[in-house]
Amino acid sequence: QVQLVESGGGLVQAGDSLRLSCAASGRTFSAGAMGWFRQAPGKDREFVASISATGMNTKYADSVLGRFTISRDNPKSMVYLQMSSLDPEDTALYYCAARQSSVVQGTASRYDYWGQGTQVTVSS
Numbered sequence: 001q002v003q004l005v006e007s008g009g010g011l012v013q014a015g016d017s018l019r020l021s022c023a024a025s026g027r028t029f030s031a032g033a034m035g036w037f038r039q040a041p042g043k044d045r046e047f048v049a050s051i052s053a054t055g056m057n058t059k060y061a062d063s064v065l066g067r068f069t070i071s072r073d074n075p076k077s078m079v080y081l082q083m084s085s086l087d088p089e090d091t092a093l094y095y096c097a098a099r100q101s102s103v104v105q106g107t108a109s110r111y112d113y114w115g116q117g118t119q120v121t122v123s124s
Helices: none
Strands: 003-007 010-013 018-025 034-039 046-051 058-060 068-073 078-083 092-098 118-123
Touching: 003 092, 018 034, 018 092, 018 118, 034 068, 034 078, 046 068, 046 078, 058 068
Parallel strands: 010 118
Antiparallel strands: 003 018, 018 078, 034 046, 034 092, 046 058, 068 078, 092 118
């Protein structure tokens, strides 16, 4: 079993930056890829970013490419999402997810474990 706990969300203004953190426990963290997803009210959950087990490979949604950066610290069992140039369209509940495979993945159904989410609200 894997436990994921997100933190770092909040209310910010358009153009601001924010860093989300995800603390993982319960298994060999460095063995699997990690991802961030988000869900806005009335919308489906969507992929944001993914990072491979080693951190060497990353994948981003087109909507965040160039603005968001995913990273991980394996010794600390942490994953981060650095968000910049935030836009009201980025407002959503952001989820951290883990998968047993080491390969990056943009499909939610391919992830095995999920956190409870952290709310990000961007005001205009």
